[in-house]
Every structure is written in structure tokens, then in C-alpha cells.
Amino acid sequence: KNEVEQSPQNLTAQEGEFITINCSYSVGISALHWLQQHPGGGIVSLFMLSSGKKKHGRLIATINIQEKHSSLHITASHPRDSAVYICAVRLSRATNKLIFGTGTLLAVQP
Amino acid sequence: GAGVSQSPSNKVTEKGKDVELRCDPISGHTALYWYRQSLGQGLEFLIYFQGNSAPDKSGLPSDRFSAERTGGSVSTLTIQRTQQEDSAVYLCASSFGGGASSYEQYFGPGTRLTVT
Numbered sequence: 754k755n756e757v758e759q760s761p762q763n764l765t766a767q768e769g770e771f772i773t774i775n776c777s778y779s780v781g782i783s784a785l786h787w788l789q790q791h792p793g794g795g796i797v798s799l800f801m802l803s804s805g806k807k808k809h810g811r812l813i814a815t816i817n818i819q820e821k822h823s824s825l826h827i828t829a830s831h832p833r834d835s836a837v838y839i840c841a842v843r844l845s846r847a848t849n850k851l852i853f854g855t856g857t858l859l860a861v862q863p
Numbered sequence: 864g865a866g867v868s869q870s871p872s873n874k875v876t877e878k879g880k881d882v883e884l885r886c887d888p889i890s891g892h893t894a895l896y897w898y899r900q901s902l903g904q905g906l907e908f909l910i911y912f913q914g915n916s917a918p919d920k921s922g923l924p925s926d927r928f929s930a931e932r933t934g935g936s937v938s939t940l941t942i943q944r945t946q947q948e949d950s951a952v953y954l955c956a957s958s959f960g961g962g963a964s965s966y967e968q969y970f971g972p973g974t975r976l977t978v979t
Binding site: 783784786788794795796797798801803839841843848849850851852853854855856 | 898900907908919921954968969970973
């Protein structure tokens with residue numbers, strides 16, 4: 754069993770829809786990252802959080818430390834949001850090693 | 864300012880040859896990471912450098928893999944006696960700091976390595 758699980762693996766949405774991608778982890782962590790990878794491979798860091806909620810434009814990330822769960826929300830989705838979204842966790846302050854989920858492939862249709 | 868750069872962008876090599884992959888981090892970033900993304904697989908941590916501290920090599924898959932970081936800036940990942948299973952995209956990232964605190968990581972475009 755992977756230490757970091759994402760759901761769904763694939764998601765197709767219509768433009769304008771509200772999207773939620775989930776990430777669950779089975780170990781204690783010191784931080785969680787959400788990354789975006791567009792076709793062609795470029796990876797962009799969207800959020801890094803260790804508690805609560807962060808918002809950037811149409812993107813919102815939340816984390817519940819007790820439940821070992823994080824969600825990434827996209828409001829008013831657009832075709833340019835189509836990408837792979839990856840959750841990654843830093844296990845402890847003793848290591849900077851990140852453990853990655855397998856990603857969620859999002860396709861937003863016009 | 865410039866982002867993280869990597870070279871070459873693509874590398875095709877024959878099985879058994881050695882390869883060197885280069886990463887130029889963002890100026891002023893003290894932490895540097897190497898990751899690997901194999902076809903159809905998720906991202907995998909390889910090695911981490913932070914300032915003058917000993918690198919965290921816990922992700923290197925075998926002793927054919929090594930990395931160094933000169934002068935706290937440029938890093939080179941070396942794969943000796945390449946095997947076909949080494950074929951992957953090798954990604955470098957840097958961050959402002961490391962240690963006990965967590966920082967956002969900035970990724971380079973990657974080097975696509977193909978071993979024939």
C-alpha cells in the first residue's frame with residue numbers, strides 16, 4: 754500500500770465545474786505539497802501547507818492533520834487547468850525526502 | 864530571475880555507458896533535490912543537498928548513481944554503466960532553505976534519459 758494515496762486517478766470535468774482532488778496519507782508528516790504537471794513535463798508547486806487552508810486565485814488547498822487528509826479544490830474550472838495534480842508529503846523535520854502520490858489526471862472540457 | 868535549469872534536455876545513451884546530468888538551481892537557493900519520474904510511474908526522490916551538510920542519499924537506487932554539488936550551486940547527477948531501467952525523466956528542484964523548516968520547491972524542466 755502506498756503511503757500517499759490520491760483519488761480519483763482520472764477526472765473529467767466540464768468547464769466551470771467545481772473540482773476536488775483528494776490526498777490521504779498513512780504516516781505522520783511535517784508538510785504536504787500540491788504540485789501541477791502539464792503535458793510536456795513541467796512541474797509547478799501550487800501549495801505547501803502543514804495546517805489549515807490556503808487559497809491562490811481559483812485554487813484552494815486544505816489539510817486535516819488528525820484525519821491525515823488533504824484536498825485540492827479548483828473553482829470555475831477551465832481547460833487550461835487540465836494537468837496532472839500530484840500530492841507529496843514530507844515525513845518529518847528530520848528529513849527533506851518527499852513521498853509522492855501517483856497523481857490525478859484532470860481533463861477539463863470546454 | 865532565471866528558474867532552475869537542467870542540461871541536457873534529452874539524452875540518448877547506450878547501455879553500459881556513463882552519463883552526467885547537470886542542474887543549475889535558482890541563485891540563492893541553498894537546498895537542491897534530484898528526483899526521477901519513470902514512464903507511467905510517480906515521482907521518486909533520489910538525493911538532497913542542503914548547504915554544507917552531508918547530502919541525504921537515501922533515495923539513490925544503486926551505487927551506480929552518485930551526485931555532487933560544487934560550491935553550493937551547480938549539481939551533477941552521474942549514472943555509471945547505465946541500464947535500460949534507468950530510462951526516465953530526471954528532475955532537479957531547488958528551494959530557499961531546508962532543515963527543520965519546509966519550503967516551496969521550484970522544479971527544472973527535467974532531462975529525459977533514454978538508454979538503448
